[in-house]
Amino acid sequence: MAELNxxxxxxCVECGREDSWDDSTHNWRIAGEEGRPFCIHEWDINGSHNPIRN
Known part of the structure; x- marks a missing residue:
């Protein structure tokens, strides 16, 4: 059976804000203090991440 990766x-490629995944809340959390609070965040999604583990 396939497993999600x-x-x-x-x-964010616009303001530099980093988020990390929090397993306890099943949500993204702000990881650092950088970034702009009113940025419409553009996440670096370039197709290199494989969402399915083999």
Whole structure:
């Protein structure tokens, strides 16, 4: 059976904000203090992440 390979971190390409995945809340959390609060975040999704583990 295939298993999901969830990303653990993401970074906005516009303001640099980094988020990390929190397993306890099943949600993204702000990982650092960088970034703009009113940025419409553009996450670096380039197709290199494989969401399915073999």
């Amino acid at each position: 969830r990303p653990e971190r993401r970074q």
